[in-house]
Amino acid sequence: MLSRREFLKLCMQTTAGMSLARLLRPEILKALDQGEITRSPVIWLELGSCTGESISLDNTLDPDLKRLFLEIIDLRYHWLFIQAQGELAIKTLFKTVEEDAGRFILVVEGSVVTRNDGMYNIVLDRNGQLIPGIQLLKEIAPQAKHVVAVGACAAFGGPGAAYPNPAKAVGVQDILNLKVINIPGCPSHTEWMVGTLAHLIMYGEPELNNYNCPTMFFGKTIHDLCHRRSDYDNGKFANYPGDEGCFYKIGCKGPVTYADCPTRQWNNHINWPVKAGIPCIGCANPHFPDGMMPYFEHLPDIYLPGGKTRIEKIGATLGGITALGISSHMIGSILTGRMGKNQIKGTQLREPNPGEKAPVQEKILDNLEKTEKTSQELVLSKLDEILRYQHNLNIKLMKKPSFLKKLKFWVKKKDEK
Amino acid sequence: MVKKRILPLTRVHEPMQVEVEVNDGQVTDAWVSGTLFRGFELMLENRDPRDTAIYAQRICGICSTAHAVAGALALEEAYNIQPTPNGSLIRNLIFGSDFIQNHLRQFYVLTLPDYARGPNTSPFRPLLKGDYKIPKNIEEKLYENYWKATEISAKAHQMLAIWGAKAPHQQTILPGGVTEKPTAEKINMFTALLREAEKFVVEKYIPDVYTIAEYYPEYYNIGKGYGNLMSYGLFPSGPGNDKHFKPGIVEKFSRKPSQLDPRKITEEVEHSWYKQDEAQHHPYEEETVPDMDKPQAYSWVKTPLYNNKPFEGGPIARMWINEKYQKGVSVNDRNIARALELKEIINFMYLWLEKLNLGQPTLNKHEPKPTAEGAGLTDSMRGQLGHWVKIKNGRTAHYQIITPSAWNYSPKDKNNRRGPVEEALIGTPVESLDSLIEVGRVIRCFDPCFSCSVHVIKGNRKLDKYLI
Numbered sequence: 001m002l003s004r005r006e007f008l009k010l011c012m013q014t015t016a017g018m019s020l021a022r023l024l025r026p027e028i029l030k031a032l033d034q035g036e037i038t039r040s041p042v043i044w045l046e047l048g049s050c051t052g053e054s055i056s057l058d059n060t061l062d063p064d065l066k067r068l069f070l071e072i073i074d075l076r077y078h079w080l081f082i083q084a085q086g087e088l089a090i091k092t093l094f095k096t097v098e099e100d101a102g103r104f105i106l107v108v109e110g111s112v113v114t115r116n117d118g119m120y121n122i123v124l125d126r127n128g129q130l131i132p133g134i135q136l137l138k139e140i141a142p143q144a145k146h147v148v149a150v151g152a153c154a155a156f157g158g159p160g161a162a163y164p165n166p167a168k169a170v171g172v173q174d175i176l177n178l179k180v181i182n183i184p185g186c187p188s189h190t191e192w193m194v195g196t197l198a199h200l201i202m203y204g205e206p207e208l209n210n211y212n213c214p215t216m217f218f219g220k221t222i223h224d225l226c227h228r229r230s231d232y233d234n235g236k237f238a239n240y241p242g243d244e245g246c247f248y249k250i251g252c253k254g255p256v257t258y259a260d261c262p263t264r265q266w267n268n269h270i271n272w273p274v275k276a277g278i279p280c281i282g283c284a285n286p287h288f289p290d291g292m293m294p295y296f297e298h299l300p301d302i303y304l305p306g307g308k309t310r311i312e313k314i315g316a317t318l319g320g321i322t323a324l325g326i327s328s329h330m331i332g333s334i335l336t337g338r339m340g341k342n343q344i345k346g347t348q349l350r351e352p353n354p355g356e357k358a359p360v361q362e363k364i365l366d367n368l369e370k371t372e373k374t375s376q377e378l379v380l381s382k383l384d385e386i387l388r389y390q391h392n393l394n395i396k397l398m399k400k401p402s403f404l405k406k407l408k409f410w411v412k413k414k415d416e417k
Numbered sequence: 418m419v420k421k422r423i424l425p426l427t428r429v430h431e432p433m434q435v436e437v438e439v440n441d442g443q444v445t446d447a448w449v450s451g452t453l454f455r456g457f458e459l460m461l462e463n464r465d466p467r468d469t470a471i472y473a474q475r476i477c478g479i480c481s482t483a484h485a486v487a488g489a490l491a492l493e494e495a496y497n498i499q500p501t502p503n504g505s506l507i508r509n510l511i512f513g514s515d516f517i518q519n520h521l522r523q524f525y526v527l528t529l530p531d532y533a534r535g536p537n538t539s540p541f542r543p544l545l546k547g548d549y550k551i552p553k554n555i556e557e558k559l560y561e562n563y564w565k566a567t568e569i570s571a572k573a574h575q576m577l578a579i580w581g582a583k584a585p586h587q588q589t590i591l592p593g594g595v596t597e598k599p600t601a602e603k604i605n606m607f608t609a610l611l612r613e614a615e616k617f618v619v620e621k622y623i624p625d626v627y628t629i630a631e632y633y634p635e636y637y638n639i640g641k642g643y644g645n646l647m648s649y650g651l652f653p654s655g656p657g658n659d660k661h662f663k664p665g666i667v668e669k670f671s672r673k674p675s676q677l678d679p680r681k682i683t684e685e686v687e688h689s690w691y692k693q694d695e696a697q698h699h700p701y702e703e704e705t706v707p708d709m710d711k712p713q714a715y716s717w718v719k720t721p722l723y724n725n726k727p728f729e730g731g732p733i734a735r736m737w738i739n740e741k742y743q744k745g746v747s748v749n750d751r752n753i754a755r756a757l758e759l760k761e762i763i764n765f766m767y768l769w770l771e772k773l774n775l776g777q778p779t780l781n782k783h784e785p786k787p788t789a790e791g792a793g794l795t796d797s798m799r800g801q802l803g804h805w806v807k808i809k810n811g812r813t814a815h816y817q818i819i820t821p822s823a824w825n826y827s828p829k830d831k832n833n834r835r836g837p838v839e840e841a842l843i844g845t846p847v848e849s850l851d852s853l854i855e856v857g858r859v860i861r862c863f864d865p866c867f868s869c870s871v872h873v874i875k876g877n878r879k880l881d882k883y884l885i
Contacts, residue, residue: 048455051430051866052478052585058522059571059584066564074539079427081540083530085857086423088543113453116709120717122452123432125424159460159475166456166707187478187585242596242780266583267575270606276582276589277596281471283586289472294465 001036002027004203011195011216012260024198025063028072031202039071040201041096041104043140044078047133048121048160048169049110052187053151054080060190061268073197076104090124097140105200106144107193111153111160111169112137120167134175141176146200148181149173150193155182155213156286163290173212181205182212184259186283191264192217209258211286217264222254222280225262241296242277251296253282418445421850424452426860428527430479431867433826436715437856439847444856447835447842449826450716451867454690454707461816466492466785466808469816470590473804476818478585479522479866482515482577483797484818485590487804490793492592495808496786499656503779504594506769509652510607511581511590513766517573517614518584519798520732520759521622523864524752525566531858532629533559547854550632559628562621569617576610579603593781599773608770615763618756626756629749635846636748640859642841644670644746645726646734647824649677649803651796652765661765662796665738666723670746674738679794681724682803684819688828690714700805700817701790720827720836721819727830729837730800730821731863732758751862787811799864800824825863838863 002010010024031037046054060068069075075082076096077089084092096104110133113121118132125131141147149172152158161169173180181200183192196214199206206214223229231237231246238245246252257280261272273280282292424434432453438446457476461469470488474481486508493500500508533556534549535541551559574584580597581587589595597603630636650664665674683699686692691714692706708714720727732755736742741761742754786808793804800821807815827836835843838860845855 046431048453049431050475050478050481052475052481054430055478055522055574055585058526058567059574061568061571061575064564064571065567069540070536070538076539078540079425079432080430081526082427083535083541084543084545085425085427086853087851088545089425089427092539092543113455115454119709120454120707121432122434123425125422125434128422130424159472160455162460164459166459167454169455186475240780240782241591242598267578268571270575270578271582271597273582273588276580277598278582278588278591281588289475293468293472295468295471296465 001031001034001202007199007203008207008216011199012219024195025067025072028198028202032071037201039074040145040197041100042073042075042078042107042197043093043096043104043144044075044107044109045123045133045137045140046079047108047110047123047137047154048113048167049151049153050159051080051109053109053154053193054078056187056190057193059267060194063194068194072201073105076100086125090126093124093140097143101143103145104143105146105148105197106141107148107150107197108137108154108172109150111157111167112172112175113160113167113169114175115166115168137172137175141178146181146205147172147176147178148183148193148196148200150183150188152184152186152283152288155180155184156211156288158184158186159289179205180212181208181214184211184213184218184284184286184288186288189217189261189264189266213258213284217260218258218284220258220260222257222259222261222274223252225260226254226274227262228274241279247274247279249298250279251294251298252279253285253292253295254280257282257285259284419850421853423853423856426857428530428857428861429865429867430477433860433865433867435842435856435860437842437847437853439850442847444842444845444847447839448715448828449718449836449838449842449860450828451718451822451826453867454717456707458816458818461813463812463814466495466806466811466813467591469806469813470592471586471588473816473818474586477820477866479519480515480797480799480802481585482512482581482587482590483795483802484804485587486512487793487795487797487802487818488806489590489592490795491791491804491806492793494791494793495789495806496592496783496791497789498593498781498783500592500594501778501781502656502772503599503774503777504781505653505655506772507580507595507597507599507779508590509769510766511577511587511595512652513762513769514573514577514581515584516762516798517618517759518570518577519864520755521566521570521573521617523755523798523861524622524626525563527864528752528858528861529559529563529625529629531854531861532633535560535563545854545857546849546852548848551628555628559625562625565617565621569614572610573614576607576614579607591780593783594779596780598779599775601775604770604773608767611763611766611770615760618759618763623756623760626752630753633749636858637745637750638747639845639855640748640751640841640862641746642729642837643727644668645728645837646737646746647677647723647728647730647801648734648738649679649794649796649801651735652762662735662739664794666728667734667737668726672740672743674740679792679803682721682819683723683725684719684721685831686714686719687831688714689716689719691719700792700803700819701807701815714828716826716828718823718826718828718836720830721824722830727827727834727837727840728824729841729863730796730824731755731798734800735796748859748862755864785811797821799866820866822866826865826867838865 077093118134121133122130123133149155153160154172156171228246236245237249265272281295419439422436426433434450436448437444473484473488533551577584589597646667650660651662654661664677667674690709692708733751736754790807803819805817
C-alpha cells in the first residue's frame with residue numbers, strides 16, 4: 001500500500017488533466033484487492049442543505065461514480081441515490097447503524113436545524129413518529145467510525161445559518177461531542193470529499209488544522225497560491241470584476257481563505273473564480289457567508305441584535321475578523337518591503353463612490369477619531385455582544401483568548417492615538 | 418380506506434413527505450409537503466444587492482444557475498440595464514449546460530430505479546416491491562447508460578465551469594452579464610464537450626425514455642393533473658424580451674396558449690405553516706411569519722396561484738406552450754417532453770456559440786442605484802422561477818422568491834383545491850401499500866427539488882432601529 005507520506009504528496013500535487021482520484025484509484029483498488037482495506041459502509045445524511053455537496057460528489061470523474069459506488073465505498077443510505085423509499089429506506093439505515101456500528105463513515109451534508117427542537121427539519125417517519133434531523137444525527141453519530149461534515153453548512157453553519165438564521169441552524173460539531181472532520185466550501189470540491197474519504201479508508205484520520213479541516217487541502221491561503229499573486233506584488237489592481245489584475249481592492253477574500261482552488265481548480269481542473277474574473281467570496285472560510293459579505297468590498301457587514309450596521313458606525317475594532325486579516329496582511333507586505341513603490345501607489349484607496357460607499361481603512365480610522373462613542377469599553381462590550389450573537393464567531397473565537405487580547409491591545413493603541 | 422405516509426420520499430433533492438389516501442387500490446386524495454425550513458428570503462434582506470445573485474444560488478444546489486440568472490435579471494430590471502450581447506449568450510451557455518446536467522440526472526439517477534433494477538448492491542438494494550417489467554438484458558443496457566449519464570452530467574458541469582468558474586454554485590453571472598470572456602480555446606473545449614453530450618442525448622437518453630414508456634404504457638394515463646400549464650419563457654434570444662422558449666399559459670389541456678400576465682400571480686398560506694393573513698398577496702407585498710402550531714397546515718411550501726388557479730411548470734409546459742409537444746400530459750409525457758426539450762436546447766447552444774464575438778465585452782459595467790425595485794422571471798429546469806427585489810438605501814429591503822417546486826408541489830388552497838402534483842396523484846393505481854412505488858413514479862416525473870420550494874418572507878422584526 002502507498003505510504004501515508006506518498007498519499008499526501010499525491011493529494012497536494014495536482015496538475016491539470018491529472019485528477020487526484022485518478023492517482024488514488026489504482027492504489028485503493030490494490031489495497032482492497034490485497035485485503036489491506038475493505039469497502040467502507042457509508043451513511044450520507046442530508047439535513048438543512050441545498051443538495052450542493054451531493055451534486056458536487058456526482059461530479060467526480062476519476063474515479064467516476066460507478067467506481068466510487070461499486071469499488072471504493074458501500075453507499076448504504078443517501079436519499080438521492082437509494083432505490084428504496086419510505087419504510088424500506090429507514091430499515092436499511094438502521095440496519096447499517098446496528099450491524100456496522102464502529103465501522104461505517106457518517107457523512108453529514110447541510111446545517112443542523114435546531115428551531116422548535118429541530119422540527120423545522122423532519123427527516124423521517126419511524127413507526128408514525130416524525131424524527132427531526134438533529135435527533136437522528138445525535139442518535140447515529142456515536143456509532144460511526146468517523147463523522148465527516150461536508151460543505152460550509154455542515155461544517156460551520158454556512159449559508160444555512162446566515163443572519164438572521166431563521167431556522168436557528170448550526171454546524172455539526174456544535175451539536176456532537178465527537179470529533180468531526182470538516183470539509184468546508186460552498187459546495188465542497190469533489191476531490192476534497194473523495195480525497196478525505198480515501199484517506200479515512202486507507203490511513204484513518206488525516207492531519208487537521210485548528211478548524212478540523214484536512215491540511216492537505218486547506219493548508220495554504222488562496223492568496224498565496226493565486227496565479228494573480230504577481231499582480232498583487234506588482235501593484236496591478238482591478239477596479240471591477242472581469243478586469244485584469246489582482247482583485248484585492250474589490251473585496252477578494254483570498255487572503256483569509258485557506259483552500260487550494262487556484263492549483264486544483266474546479267470541475268476536473270477547468271476553471272476557478274479568480275481565473276474567471278470574479279473575486280474569491282471565501283466560501284471555504286469558517287465565517288462564510290456573513291463574515292465574507294459584501295463580496296465586493298474589503299470589510300464585512302456586522303450583524304447586531306436588531307439589525308445590521310455598517311462597519312464605520314462601530315469603529316475599526318469591530319471591522320470583522322476578515323478585515324483584520326486582510327488589512328494586516330497588506331500592512332505586513334508593505335512593511336516587509338515585498339511590494340514595490342508602484343504597489344503602494346496602486347493601493348492608494350480610490351475615492352469612495354457615493355452609490356457604493358466603499359469603507360476604507362483610513363476612512364474608518366478617521367471615523368473612529370470623530371465618533372465620541374467609540375471608547376474602549378463600549379467597543380469591547382459591543383464586541384462581546386456580537387461574539388455572543390454570531391454563533392459561529394462565538395464558538396470559534398471565544399476559545400481563542402489570544403485573539404481577544406490582540407484586539408484589546410489594538411483598541412487601546414488606536415484610542416491613545 | 419387507508420392512509421399512508423412516505424417519509425422520506427427518496428431520490429428527490431431534499432426531504433419530502435407524501436401522504437396518500439388509498440381506496441380499492443387507487444389513490445383518492447393526497448397531501449404533499451416539504452419538511453425543511455431554512456428561511457432564505459429573510460437572509461437575503463439587508464444585504465448588498467450586488468451579492469444577491471451569487472448568494473441566492475445557495476438556496477438550491479441542483480438548479481443553482483437558475484437562481485443566479487433570475488437574481489441577475491431582477492437587478493437588471495431594478496438598475497435599468499441590459500447585459501451585453503456576449504454576456505447574454507454566455508449566460509445562456511452556462512444555463513444550458515446546467516439543463517444538460519439536470520435533465521440527465523433527473524432521468525437516470527432519480528427516475529430510472531423506479532422502473533428498472535440496478536446492480537445487486539447498495540445503493541440499488543434493497544429493492545422496493547413493484548412491477549418491474551423490463552427484461553434483464555435491457556435493464557443491463559439501461560444501467561450501462563446510467564453510469565455513462567453520470568459521467569456526461571459531470572462533464573456538463575465541466576462545460577458550465579468553462580464560463581462559470583465552478584459548479585454547482587457558479588460565480589460569474591452578475592447583473593450586466595458575466596465576468597468570464599470568450600476565447601477560441603474555451604469555445605473549442607466547450608464545443609467538444611457539447612458534441613459528446615449531444616451524442617449521448619440523441620443515441621441513449623431519448624431512446625431510453627421511450628423504452629420505459631413502451632414497457633409501461635399505462636403511465637400515459639396516470640398522473641394527468643389539471644392540464645394547467647405555465648411558463649415564464651426561457652433563454653433570451655436577443656435584446657428586449659424575446660425568448661427562445663416563449664412564455665405563456667395553457668388551461669385545461671387547451672392547444673392554444675394564451676398570454677402570461679405576471680400581475681396575476683399571488684400566493685396564499687391556508688395550509689402552510691405560516692401565520693394566517695386574510696388576503697392573497699402579490700410577491701412584492703407578501704409578509705409572513707412561520708407558525709408550526711397552525712392546525713390545518715401540513716407543509717412549508719406555500720400555495721402560489723395564477724388568476725386564482727393552480728398551475729404546473731416544467732419541460733412539458735414549455736414544450737406545449739411552444740407547440741413542440743402536445744401529445745398529452747402524463748407521467749410518460751413529462752419524461753418524454755423533458756428529453757426532447759434537451760435536444761432543442763443543445764441545438765440552441767450551437768447557435769449561441771456561433772454568435773459569440775471574441776474581443777467584445779461580456780459585462781455591462783454600471784453603478785448600483787440606492788433605491789429601486791425589479792423582478793426577474795425565467796423558467797428553470799423544473800418550471801417557472803421568479804425573484805422579486807426591493808432596494809432601499811443601497812440595501813435589499815425585500816426579497817421574495819417563488820420557485821417552480823412551490824408551484825408544482827403546493828399544498829391545497831383556501832377552497833381545498835389540490836396542488837398540481839396532488840391532483841396528478843389522484844387515480845394512481847397502487848399495488849402494494851408497503852412500497853407505493855407507483856406514487857413515487859408520479860412524483861418524480863415532475864423533477865422535484867425541495868431545498869428551494871420552502872420559503873418565508875418578511876417577519877415582524879424591526880430592522881435598522883438599532884443604533885450604536
